[in-house]
Amino acid sequence: MTASCAGTGGPASPESSGLGDIPKGTQGTVRILMENVPDTDIVMDLVDDFNAEYPDITVDIESLTFDQMRDKLVSSFQAPDPTYDLIVVDNPWMVDFADAGFLEPLDERIASTTDYNADDFFTPLVDITKVDGTTYGVPFYNYALGYLYNSDDLAAASLSVPTTLDELVSTSQALTSDDKSGIAMQPQRGYKIFEEWANWLFAAGGSIYDEEGNPTLDTPEAKAALEAYIDVYSNSAPSNSLSWAFDEAFRSVSSGQSASMISYNWNLPALNDPEGAAGSLAGKFKLAPMPGGKQVLGSWSWAIPSNSAASDAAWAFTSWVTSQDVDIDRVISGGAAIRSSTLEDPGVLTDGFGSDYYDAVKQILSDAAPLSAGANGEEMIQAVGTELNEAVAGTKSVDDALAAAQAAVVKIQG
Amino acid sequence: MKRVLAFKHGMLAPLVALLVLIVGFPLAYALYLSVTDYKLTDRGAPAFVGIDNFVSTLVNSDFWEAFGTTALYVVMAVGVELVLGLAIALALQKQKWAKDLTRSMLLAPMFITPIAVGLTFRFLLNDQIGAIPAMLRSVGIDYDFFGPGRALMTLAAIDAWQWTPFMVLLLLAGLESIPKQPLEAARVDGGSAWYVFRRITLPMLAPVLVIAVLLRALDALKVFEYVFATTRGGPGTETQTIQYFTYQTGIQFFRLGEASSMAFVVLVVVLTLIILTFRRVEKGRAS
Numbered sequence: 001m002t003a004s005c006a007g008t009g010g011p012a013s014p015e016s017s018g019l020g021d022i023p024k025g026t027q028g029t030v031r032i033l034m035e036n037v038p039d040t041d042i043v044m045d046l047v048d049d050f051n052a053e054y055p056d057i058t059v060d061i062e063s064l065t066f067d068q069m070r071d072k073l074v075s076s077f078q079a080p081d082p083t084y085d086l087i088v089v090d091n092p093w094m095v096d097f098a099d100a101g102f103l104e105p106l107d108e109r110i111a112s113t114t115d116y117n118a119d120d121f122f123t124p125l126v127d128i129t130k131v132d133g134t135t136y137g138v139p140f141y142n143y144a145l146g147y148l149y150n151s152d153d154l155a156a157a158s159l160s161v162p163t164t165l166d167e168l169v170s171t172s173q174a175l176t177s178d179d180k181s182g183i184a185m186q187p188q189r190g191y192k193i194f195e196e197w198a199n200w201l202f203a204a205g206g207s208i209y210d211e212e213g214n215p216t217l218d219t220p221e222a223k224a225a226l227e228a229y230i231d232v233y234s235n236s237a238p239s240n241s242l243s244w245a246f247d248e249a250f251r252s253v254s255s256g257q258s259a260s261m262i263s264y265n266w267n268l269p270a271l272n273d274p275e276g277a278a279g280s281l282a283g284k285f286k287l288a289p290m291p292g293g294k295q296v297l298g299s300w301s302w303a304i305p306s307n308s309a310a311s312d313a314a315w316a317f318t319s320w321v322t323s324q325d326v327d328i329d330r331v332i333s334g335g336a337a338i339r340s341s342t343l344e345d346p347g348v349l350t351d352g353f354g355s356d357y358y359d360a361v362k363q364i365l366s367d368a369a370p371l372s373a374g375a376n377g378e379e380m381i382q383a384v385g386t387e388l389n390e391a392v393a394g395t396k397s398v399d400d401a402l403a404a405a406q407a408a409v410v411k412i413q414g
Numbered sequence: 415m416k417r418v419l420a421f422k423h424g425m426l427a428p429l430v431a432l433l434v435l436i437v438g439f440p441l442a443y444a445l446y447l448s449v450t451d452y453k454l455t456d457r458g459a460p461a462f463v464g465i466d467n468f469v470s471t472l473v474n475s476d477f478w479e480a481f482g483t484t485a486l487y488v489v490m491a492v493g494v495e496l497v498l499g500l501a502i503a504l505a506l507q508k509q510k511w512a513k514d515l516t517r518s519m520l521l522a523p524m525f526i527t528p529i530a531v532g533l534t535f536r537f538l539l540n541d542q543i544g545a546i547p548a549m550l551r552s553v554g555i556d557y558d559f560f561g562p563g564r565a566l567m568t569l570a571a572i573d574a575w576q577w578t579p580f581m582v583l584l585l586l587a588g589l590e591s592i593p594k595q596p597l598e599a600a601r602v603d604g605g606s607a608w609y610v611f612r613r614i615t616l617p618m619l620a621p622v623l624v625i626a627v628l629l630r631a632l633d634a635l636k637v638f639e640y641v642f643a644t645t646r647g648g649p650g651t652e653t654q655t656i657q658y659f660t661y662q663t664g665i666q667f668f669r670l671g672e673a674s675s676m677a678f679v680v681l682v683v684v685l686t687l688i689i690l691t692f693r694r695v696e697k698g699r700a701s
Contacts, residue, residue, distance in 0.1 A: 071665060074454045096668070100455035189648025240541035240558035243645050248540060257542050379667040386651060393562045393649035
């Protein structure tokens, strides 16, 4: 009896046209699982507009915190009766889910959707949706990082935005005073420190993988980046912040206790929101690309499970919500950018969060790379993040930590 | 006689059936997974790999490091809880007024879900926005609660905050069940309070102490939420407990077969310790 429980593989795929243009009279219910973030609320607010075009499709959105999502997704993929018909996939999961056959290939749907203009999506976001040349998703929103800073603090120190790794170090130090830290960091073990430090690695001219896809974490550039990171953590970050993640760093900057942070680009509207956490500091924050011009990219993509019970209706919603017109509304409402043309739209520039912000986002998304490529991305990220944290904690030397990180990636991803 | 035995067995049958269903099936399923190469991303029946998972678990230094971390955590947390719990139980035993109020207030931490406790302390101990570091700084103390060499102690202290009341509850019940005559006799004979506590109260409380420590140790062994909410196993691997390690292997990295074998190794080690402890208690009683 036990043997029948594991790996039963889910049901055969239901009827799916596989085509892009879904008739307006299509009927069905699309059950969606999304992360419990502001972008999801924005999508929920758009459902009524979708139903104006597709009145017979019911959109039922469930939102969960990030840590709860993957278990529910995997259960749904394996279940004879799936729980979800449309999902959002985090980039480290994409290869594993696609390799497992959990996701429907979308190339034909994308190609056959009228006026979809898929070339308009930022290329780094699209790259994440492709596994061995097949497209399994379309971009939903981006987690690209940038340099967020309090412009008053920078002006008071007569400094300009750092454009090199050395300038990032010196600027962070110069912004540090008795009552303020130069930069709030997130060196928590695992995902957080790797996500942050990889920006330093890029700024030092390094990379996570070389052109052939081999890991490159034990290079001189990686060493310089980690030494600089430790230096700044020791001298310019809030004291005793070794276990900090995003929440703590954001609170530190928004409360004026730190002058800058490296974080998701879409935090700028939240920092500058007069009703938000920054209070009287709202309006003083600005966003810039990372020193060196290249940054870490995280991304969520819409994907249709291969066992979706309503795949045509799911594509109707996906192609509608990511279409050029709807994307403009979504970004004006505060959604994270996915299309290049949206950031040039006059309505966005006028009604959104400022042309400076969108210009910075555009630069950021034009040159960004994810933390992992290939299978077992989650495990690889955790392993590298553990070694980096050991180096910052001082329980391992920089050389030993990077050598161990390199060995771990080779072992996990081959 | 046969009829009596048949009746006895018949009466036991529903309980046995229930145990087989709610304990036996999950265990059998986990045992089955532990001898397969099952990954959460697999479709189709997993392959039988025999004892491969157990071998790889037994030679996995990270697994044993996590086991050692957990053992240290249990010793620290339960040790503190035992000492504090006993002291509080002795004090409460002597309390005359508002006993019910004090006891119900004392038990409050036990009723909060551990993940909420973990998250609360994550921010309470935060160096910039936390109340505790702020209070310490006002008296000139700068202490990194989640720093290297300290994070595990902090987690043990959180455990002690939440679960010392449980220890108090058990020990107070034990203290109140001790017959009064030997204690009064010792006092009449001129025994000091320390002498009475050491030579009479403690030995008579010993069976309850063993059970209390065992129950708390088994519960502390399962620590996951505090790690998840605060350190995620860091700094480095200093707070990577066995449950967090198993969670990562099975759920985060999808290798459920391997994680099941880890869970079984932990189960065998813990069961062995429990059996040895009970035998020792039985021997103590017999002698």
